Every structure is written in C-alpha cells, then in structure tokens.
Amino acid sequence: MKNKIPYLKDIKPGINKISKYVSGEIKDKKIIAAKLSSNESPFEIPxxxxxxxxxxxxxxxxxxxxxxxxxxxxxxxxxxxxxxxxxxxxxxxxxxxxxxxxxxxxxxxxxxxxxxxxxxxxxxxxxxxxxxxxxxxxxxxxxxxxxxxxxxxxxxxxxxxxxxxxxxxxxxxxxxxxxxxxxxxxxxxxxxxxxxxxxxxxxxxxxxxxxxxxxxxxxxxxxxxxxxxxxxxxxxxxxxxxxxxxxxxxxxxxxxxxxxxxxxxxLREEKFINKSIKHNIKYKNLIEKELKEMGFLVFKGHGNFLLVKNSLEIISTKQILRYLEKKNIYVRSLRAYNLPECFRVSVGKRKENILFLKEIKKLLKRSC
Ligand SMILES: Cc1ncc(COP(=O)(O)O)c(C=O)c1O
Structure with missing residues (x-):
C-alpha cells in the first residue's frame, strides 16, 4: 500500500521494518500511583x-x-x-x-x-x-x-x-x-x-x-x-x-x-547522587527479596531496575500487568523485547515501591 504513494516509494527499505519505539506509560501524572516503567530517577532535582x-x-x-x-x-x-x-x-x-x-x-x-x-x-x-x-x-x-x-x-x-x-x-x-x-x-x-x-x-x-x-x-x-x-x-x-x-x-x-x-x-550535587545510589540499593534489594518470596524469578540487576520472570502457574504476566494498571501502577511490559513472560520494574520512590509490592501480593493471594 505504502509503495503506491509516490513520495514514499523510495524510502529506505529498512524503515518499513521498524516498529515505533513505545516508551514507558505516560498518563496524567496526577492519576499515576507508581510509575516504575521507564527507569527514571524517583527524585526531583535540588x-x-x-x-x-x-x-x-x-x-x-x-x-x-x-x-x-x-x-x-x-x-x-x-x-x-x-x-x-x-x-x-x-x-x-x-x-x-x-x-x-x-x-x-x-x-x-x-x-x-x-x-x-x-x-x-x-x-x-x-x-x-x-x-x-x-x-x-x-x-x-x-x-x-x-x-x-x-x-x-x-x-x-x-x-x-x-x-x-x-x-x-x-x-x-x-x-x-x-x-x-x-x-x-x-x-x-x-x-x-x-x-x-x-x-x-x-x-x-x-x-x-x-x-x-x-x-x-x-x-x-x-x-x-x-x-x-x-x-x-x-x-x-x-x-x-x-x-x-x-x-x-x-x-x-x-x-x-x-x-x-x-x-x-x-554533576556537582554529590549529596543528591549519593542519596540516589543508597536509595537504589535499599529498594532494589527489598523488591528483589519480596518478589522472590512470592515465587518470581528475579535476575541480578546492576542498574535501577529489575528483570522479573513470571514462573508462577496461577497467573499470567499479562494479568499481572493489567491488574497493576487498574491500580495506576505501571511497570514495563517486555512483549516488545520478545520476553512476554517477563516484566521490568524500576526502583521508584519509597511509597511507589511499597505500593507495587503490596498490590502484587494482594493479587497473588486472590489468585491462589
Ligand atoms: C540502555 C539505554 N540507553 C539509552 C537510553 C536513552 O537515554 P536518553 O534519555 O539519554 O536518551 C536508555 C533509556 O531508557 C537506555 O535504557
């Protein structure tokens, strides 16, 4: 179809193979309870x-x-x-x-x-x-x-x-x-x-x-x-x-x-950077520990996020993500990365991390 449009005829063939990059959820900031989908810093700048x-x-x-x-x-x-x-x-x-x-x-x-x-x-x-x-x-x-x-x-x-x-x-x-x-x-x-x-x-x-x-x-x-x-x-x-x-x-x-x-x-805000590193270690460890206790496979993550594989039989990754979205909690679906059984969760603010863990626990309890 595209090739019939004269001005698109000579487009580089590779461009037709591209699927547009889809970023982590961007919704009205006011309704988002936890945005853990884009590996951003949880902190506002000084x-x-x-x-x-x-x-x-x-x-x-x-x-x-x-x-x-x-x-x-x-x-x-x-x-x-x-x-x-x-x-x-x-x-x-x-x-x-x-x-x-x-x-x-x-x-x-x-x-x-x-x-x-x-x-x-x-x-x-x-x-x-x-x-x-x-x-x-x-x-x-x-x-x-x-x-x-x-x-x-x-x-x-x-x-x-x-x-x-x-x-x-x-x-x-x-x-x-x-x-x-x-x-x-x-x-x-x-x-x-x-x-x-x-x-x-x-x-x-x-x-x-x-x-x-x-x-x-x-x-x-x-x-x-x-x-x-x-x-x-x-x-x-x-x-x-x-x-x-x-x-x-x-x-x-x-x-x-x-x-x-x-x-x-x-770059000169050493205190801000150190605070960010400390927060990241603390909550990355907490998220990893709790998700593992729930039965997820969590890979060692060296950044500000974790790759989580859903090896549970009681619920699919799609159902987990859909449930979290209803609660206005966003983690990253990895369908586009060919990892449909996985999701990626960023380390967010303390409140966001706790809410994410609480809701996912609640969901699993309900699904048992
Ligand atoms: C591995 C990697 N490289 C580059 C980027 C893009 O970063 P920037 O915001 O600097 O364009 C990202 C963003 O998520 C990333 O994950």
Whole structure:
C-alpha cells in the first residue's frame, strides 16, 4: 500500500521494518500511583538548580551555545576525561543515532543483543543497515555470541553495560579482552546509561579504555541517576577522530539552554547522587527479596531496575500487568523485547515501591 504513494516509494527499505519505539506509560501524572516503567530517577532535582533554570529562561529568544562548552567542561572535570573528546546530545539517543548515521550504511551490519535496548535496531534500520542479534546467555550479554556474529559487513557493535532490560553487566577484565579481540575497523559502543548505579568493584564504565581503544565510544546520559530525563541531555566519549566526525553531523544546537545549565550543575550535587545510589540499593534489594518470596524469578540487576520472570502457574504476566494498571501502577511490559513472560520494574520512590509490592501480593493471594 505504502509503495503506491509516490513520495514514499523510495524510502529506505529498512524503515518499513521498524516498529515505533513505545516508551514507558505516560498518563496524567496526577492519576499515576507508581510509575516504575521507564527507569527514571524517583527524585526531583535540588531546588537551587530549579531556581537557576528559571532565571535562565529569559534568554530563550537566543540560541544556546551550540558547542555546549560549559557542559563539556563540567563533564570533563567530573569524570576526569578530555574535553575535546566529548560530544553532547539531545539525550544519549541523539548520540546513538549520530553513531549509526556516521558509521553504518546500506549493506552493513550492526550487532546488538536480542535482549537489548530497542532503539539500537531502530537506528540501524534508519541508517539503511541490518541489525544482527547476538543471543544473551541466561539474560546476560554474551561477548562470545557477539564475536560469533562478526562478519566482513559488521560496522558497529552496540551493547549497554548494565544492559537494559536485563540488568546484567560485563566486568572490566572481560571488556578489555573483548576490545582486544574485536577488529579495530568495527566501532564498539558501550552504552553506560545506568553505569552510575553499579557498585561492583570489578566494573568499569569504559571511559578509561578509550585511550587504548580508539574504536570505542562510550555513551552516557543525564536521564537516569541525574534525574534530568525531561531535559534530554546525553554525551559520548571517544577518540578525537571519532568525536570530530560526530560533531560535524550533529544538529547545530542539539542541547538546549536549560538542559546545558541543569546538567552542568547536577554533576556537582554529590549529596543528591549519593542519596540516589543508597536509595537504589535499599529498594532494589527489598523488591528483589519480596518478589522472590512470592515465587518470581528475579535476575541480578546492576542498574535501577529489575528483570522479573513470571514462573508462577496461577497467573499470567499479562494479568499481572493489567491488574497493576487498574491500580495506576505501571511497570514495563517486555512483549516488545520478545520476553512476554517477563516484566521490568524500576526502583521508584519509597511509597511507589511499597505500593507495587503490596498490590502484587494482594493479587497473588486472590489468585491462589
Ligand atoms: C540502555 C539505554 N540507553 C539509552 C537510553 C536513552 O537515554 P536518553 O534519555 O539519554 O536518551 C536508555 C533509556 O531508557 C537506555 O535504557
């Protein structure tokens, strides 16, 4: 049908293969009792940042700094990295898209995980390339399976560390080994959207590996622990050569004024970050423990969310999600991730977590 419309005739064939990305539930905030579907921070940003944003709004008639200089300086200082190797974007989604735009094309292959972030195949198809899925092992990213999928056509490998939606991590030793073995003509993207939540000492966010592996790109976001999801700020870190390419093709003013300001300020809020990490550990452990006691299979999650497999016979995952929705509690259905028996639950505010656990307990009791 679409092919009969003359102006759609020459669309890249891959675009017809894309299913639109469906985000975690967005309903009227006032009626939502618990939003545990998008791995957002449960905390609002400190009021001193809100106040400085308000002051800045009067300059909205002017374009923001297209090079995000102040933000890059703040990132470089905070993460002890080189400013000229940073590119900022309208969320890390923006950086991921730029990477595909620059490094893949028709007839190339992009490797991602079969249980990975759904945006990777979307941007792969948009660039005209073909996604190749490497199977996870017990819901963990498998470097072995990724390597087996490498062909002459492979241009990019994407994986998130920690992985979304499974929460698994790859430790530094394995990461270094993988980077040594992967051919240097392939761009390796480690998406560190949830890196700040990891407490395992053997974990590396990969920023220190960029020097040794110039084909490595690390992407990061301000949408998760930094609680700026609505502002849309992310960044990438790589060799100067790769960053120059991404800088050339990004939108001229791809990070807005208030996003730049808020992001550079939130990095200095050590108390806020520590509070977020502590809260995450406490409630992730509680949710895991209680769901396990109810009989669910809960996978070790290193981010701010848990992958839960419903192995109960008394009730289906669909029925669980439908019940929770009636109570205005939203967790993430993983149907689109080909995991219909699973769901993903983010760590929310104390009240949200308790309510979720209470309602799910009530439902199971009723279903026995
Ligand atoms: C693994 C992963 N990467 C990237 C993103 C996108 O983040 P951003 O808000 O920076 O675009 C998400 C969002 O959920 C994610 O889970």
């Amino acid at each position: 009021s001193n940042i809100i106040n400085s944003i308000i002051k800045e709004l009067r300059y909205s008639n002017k374009y923001p700094d297209g090079d995000s200089e102040i933000l890059k300086s703040a990132i470089a200082k905070n993460f002890k990295i080189k400013k000229n190797q940073i590119v900022c974007g309208n969320g890390s989604d923006d950086i991921l898209s730029l990477i595909c735009l620059a490094f893949s094309r028709e007839d190339s292959e992009v490797i991602c995980s079969n249980n990975g972030f759904l945006f990777y195949p979307i941007i792969t198809y948009s660039s005209g390339a073909k996604p190749i899925y490497a199977e996870t092992e017990n819901f963990s990213i498998s470097i072995k399976n990724i390597k087996e999928k490498i062909s002459k056509k492979t241009k990019i490998i994407f994986f998130a560390n920690p992985n979304n939606p499974t929460g698994s991590i790859i430790l530094k030793k394995e990461l270094v080994k993988a980077l040594k073995e992967i051919p240097k003509n392939i761009i390796v993207v480690i998406d560190g959207a949830y890196a700040e939540y990891v407490i395992d000492k053997e974990f590396s966010d990969g920023l220190d590996l960029v020097k040794k592996f110039p084909n490595l790109i690390i992407t990061r976001t301000f949408s998760k622990i930094y609680a700026l999801a609505a502002f849309r700020v992310g960044w990438g870190y790589s060799s100067p050569e790769i960053i120059q390419i991404l800088e050339k093709i990004r939108g001229p003013f791809n990070v807005n004024l208030v996003a730049q300001l808020a992001a550079s300020k939130i």
